[in-house]
Amino acid sequence: MPSTPWPLPTHAAATPAKAAYEDRRAAFFRDELAQLFALAKDEGLDITTLKGSYAGAMGWGQFMPSSYRQYAVDGDGDGKRDLFNDLDDVIASVANYFAQKGGWQPGGPVMLRAVRDAAAADLTQSGNTVVLDQTLASLASLGYRPAATDVMPPPQTPAGLITLDGEAGPEYWIVFNNFRAITTYNLSRLYATAVYQLAQAIAVQPEGEA
Numbered sequence: 001m002p003s004t005p006w007p008l009p010t011h012a013a014a015t016p017a018k019a020a021y022e023d024r025r026a027a028f029f030r031d032e033l034a035q036l037f038a039l040a041k042d043e044g045l046d047i048t049t050l051k052g053s054y055a056g057a058m059g060w061g062q063f064m065p066s067s068y069r070q071y072a073v074d075g076d077g078d079g080k081r082d083l084f085n086d087l088d089d090v091i092a093s094v095a096n097y098f099a100q101k102g103g104w105q106p107g108g109p110v111m112l113r114a115v116r117d118a119a120a121a122d123l124t125q126s127g128n129t130v131v132l133d134q135t136l137a138s139l140a141s142l143g144y145r146p147a148a149t150d151v152m153p154p155p156q157t158p159a160g161l162i163t164l165d166g167e168a169g170p171e172y173w174i175v176f177n178n179f180r181a182i183t184t185y186n187l188s189r190l191y192a193t194a195v196y197q198l199a200q201a202i203a204v205q206p207e208g209e210a
């Protein structure tokens, strides 16, 4: 069985137990501590052996205890949801998280590079939350059109615009529901973009090549 690819330094109960009293999010961590004990009971785990990160997240997918209880699924059908050792469970559970919490749409668009007209309005969204307050059609009317793409979503598809720092200056990207779904797992736009671009690279990898 593989173990997590990085050392998890902390007893899984230590962070929520400590933060339940000291942290500005004490109520959140008190609930996570209760969830951890409930999780151990549900899954027959020995709480004294569980390891977590400094922030209380556990296993390959770095789920908090409440997310583990709510979104973990049994990917290999052995009757257990094991996010510490079972990669089939890990992958199925992250996919379930995307679907249940993020509203992931199978086959739906994630993001498209945009070409900006010289006179386009400034639509840069501040903060991390991705807002889908436009459509492909409204973005085009404001001066942001998708660059060449094999699959063009319908014009009324809800969309947002984000700006990323590229090697050659600002990059404009039109993002869709499935991009927002990834940000429910990790709020960083750079993280969501990296997930998408890595997935694209894996998808085009010829079979048998490493």
Ligand SMILES: [Ca+2]
Pocket (backbone or CB within 6 Å): 073, 074, 075, 076, 077, 078, 079, 080, 081, 082, 086, 089
């Ligand atoms: Ca399993």
